[in-house]
Amino acid sequence: MAAAAMATPPAVDAPLLKQAMRRLAGGVVVVTxxxxxxxxxxxATSALSLSVDPPTMLVCVDRAGSTWPVIARRRHFCVNILGADQQDVAERFAGLGGLSGAARYRGCDWTIMRSGASGLAGAQAVVDCALEEVIERHSHAxxxxxxxxxxxxxAEGATLVYGGGQFLLFVRS
Structure with missing residues (x-):
């Protein structure tokens, strides 16, 4: 049986995709x-455990953003899983308030992780990574x-989550 010719799918505009993705809640992290x-x-909400054997994280980063060149140069990144009381940190690292670069780190306590990246004191969890591989696709890596x-x-507390265009809390029972 011959394979049917694949038709080009209709174009989907970016705002519609953003609307759809807002309906998917995700844990909030700050990648440093x-x-x-x-x-x-x-x-970001685009961070997850890819594998536990060997322990591997997957993170998506905008290649036009200021963090990508630092990751490419330093060959490390740190995933800081935020707690309920850290919405201000999420907003600062999202660019609200106009701060960028090292200025976003001010006002928080940080520890230097094994890779040299900064881990947020008080985060629910901090996962320090050495960059192993980069896959470039479209606007992101x-x-x-x-x-x-x-x-x-x-102390295990509520985790900060983002969905429906707003910050939410995930509370373990």
């Missing part, structure tokens, strides 16, 4: 990279990171 004044970071260090908060 760099050292000292050569630091940058961004807020898919980062695969070999997990080098994990720090968990002492």
């Amino acid at each position: 990279a760099g050292i000292g004044e050569d630091r940058a970071g961004f807020t 898919i980062l695969l990171g070999a997990v080098r260090e994990i720090r968990l908060s002492r």
Whole structure:
């Protein structure tokens, strides 16, 4: 049986895709990279565990953003899983307030992780990664990171989630 010719799918506009994705809630993380004044970071819901054997994280980053060149240069990144009381950190690293680069780090306590990246003190969890592979697709890069260090908060609390265009809380029962 001959394969049917594949028709070109109709174009979907970006605002419609954004509307659809707002209906999918995701955990909020701040991805950090760099050292000292050569630091940058961004807020994302596009971070997940790819594999536990070997421990590997997957993160998507906009290649036009300020964090991508730092990750490419330093070859590391840190995934900071935010708690309920860290919405201000999520907003700052999302660019609200106009801060960029190392200025986004001010006002929070940070620890230096094994890779040299900054881990947020008080985050629900901090996963430090060495950049293992980069897959460039369209406007973004898919980062695969070999997990080098994990720090968990002492108290397990509510996790910050984003969905429906707003921040929400996920509370474990």
